[in-house]
Amino acid sequence: MSGVRALILEQVPALRRYARALTGDRERADDLVQDTLARSLSRIHLWRPAASIRPWLFTIMHNLFLNERRRASRTVPLGADPAEPAADRADSRALLDDLDRALGQLAEDQRAAVLLVGVEEMSYDDAAKVLGIPIGTLMSRLSRGREQLRRLLDGDGRPRIRRVK
Amino acid sequence: MSGAPVSESDVQALVDGRLAPARAAEVEAWLAERPEEAARVAALRQDRDALRAAYGPIAAEPLPPRLAAEFARAGTPPWRRAAAAAAIFALGGAAGWAAGYFGHGHDPERRDVIREAIGAHRVFIPEVRHPVEVAASEEAHLVAWLSKKLGHALKAPDLSAQGFRLVGGRLLSDNGRPAALFMYENSAGLRITIHCVAEPGASETAFRYREIDGVAAFYWIDEHLAYAVIGKLQRDRLLEIARATYAALEKK
Known part of the structure; x- marks a missing residue:
């Protein structure tokens, strides 16, 4: 059993990264991760060792995220986040702000698809499982999400991100 | 060579580097004749890299207590x-x-x-x-x-x-x-x-x-x-x- 805990622990950095990008807010992201850990650690017995632990954890997180969204009566504004470490360089900070804003304008299901595939580098199969959708649906959300993101970062007077460090 | 028409899923998979080499070559060839599509693919890659660069460091942070x-x-x-x-x-x-x-x-x-x-x-x-x-x-x-x-x-x-x-x-x-x-x-x-x-x-x-x-x-x-x-x-x-x-x- 304890070996499974170590496997879960290994996924925490990725869960935090995904939650942060998904919610656009550090505190909310860690709330989500904390709930995910509490739930997964109390349900270790439900995980089948033959399956990879990563999709299982992300699925739990996704469901918690949906529940939370249903409860939330208002949209938490995405964007500038004062809790971000001050040591961040100004340009990476600006990049993060731009992307937070752009991602915040995507439909949630598209945002999740773009992040699971693009940032978490999850296979299309696993990402579809996490989101509970057929792979064809995943591909269309991915395509539409990326297209929308491209327009948001491209036009509308906002300078397109040119440099990636 | 499959020669199948290039779909939007092919384009996405190319961006993600998930096409078999032979198919990737076909899609690249298809793009070479379509500068607008090629520019779009380049932009999609750029966006993906930007996302990774922006959110990647979060995974390297100390674990909150x-x-x-x-x-x-x-x-x-x-x-x-x-x-x-x-x-x-x-x-x-x-x-x-x-x-x-x-x-x-x-x-x-x-x-x-x-x-x-x-x-x-x-x-x-x-x-x-x-x-x-x-x-x-x-x-x-x-x-x-x-x-x-x-x-x-x-x-x-x-x-x-x-x-x-x-x-x-x-x-x-x-x-x-x-x-x-x-x-x-x-x-x-x-x-x-x-x-x-x-x-x-x-x-x-x-x-x-x-x-x-x-x-x-x-x-x-x-x-x-x-x-x-x-x-x-x-x-x-x-x-x-x-x-x-x-x-x-x-x-x-």
Whole structure:
């Protein structure tokens, strides 16, 4: 059993990264991760060792995220986040702000698809499982999400991100 | 060559680098005739890289205490904590990753121990004729002798999977206490050392990292013994060896 805990622990950095990008807010992201850990650690017995632990954890997180969204009566504004470490360089900070804003304008299901595939580098199969959708649906959300993101970062007077460090 | 028409899914899979080489070549050829599509693909890649660059560092941050507490709450037995810590570290990358998690209680003292250990590493690894007191040919005797001196059952981990073979070991004095040094060497003649000193009463720690003048060390405490794996190696490579050492020591 304890070996499974170590496997879960290994996924925490990725869960935090995904939650942060998904919610656009550090505190909310860690709330989500904390709930995910509490739930997964109390349900270790439900995980089948033959399956990879990563999709299982992300699925739990996704469901918690949906529940939370249903409860939330208002949209938490995405964007500038004062809790971000001050040591961040100004340009990476600006990049993060731009992307937070752009991602915040995507439909949630598209945002999740773009992040699971693009940032978490999850296979299309696993990402579809996490989101509970057929792979064809995943591909269309991915395509539409990326297209929308491209327009948001491209036009509308906002300078397109040119440099990636 | 499948020659199938290029779909939007093909384009996405190309962006994600998930097409088989032959199909990727077909899609690239298709793009070469469509500058607008090619520009779109370039932009999609750029956006993906920007997302990775912006959110990637979050995965290297230290684990917030409230998240660590979830694991403590779940009742992880103590002897597993170090393994979990090792797992944390393996992913963390950043120096402070696990430090904030398992507390700094032993840090001031550890620093001295590490400086001593790195010092001993520097003194002994250049030795050509007498790098060790007891050679690997007498491994059983070496381990029994050092175990007796330290009052703990030691082990010379097998690092052959990492390309290192045991040269031998020696007894050291570390601030007046007996300490054990095991020396290993790879086929290129590069030497690393593993230091071991008793830490009665100390609790397990995560892996920690320190570097002094280009010599790097990963160190941790497990079951009342402090270990340091030391070498002039890239951090990732040394971490790999430290993890292998930890795993070998864990095997009873």
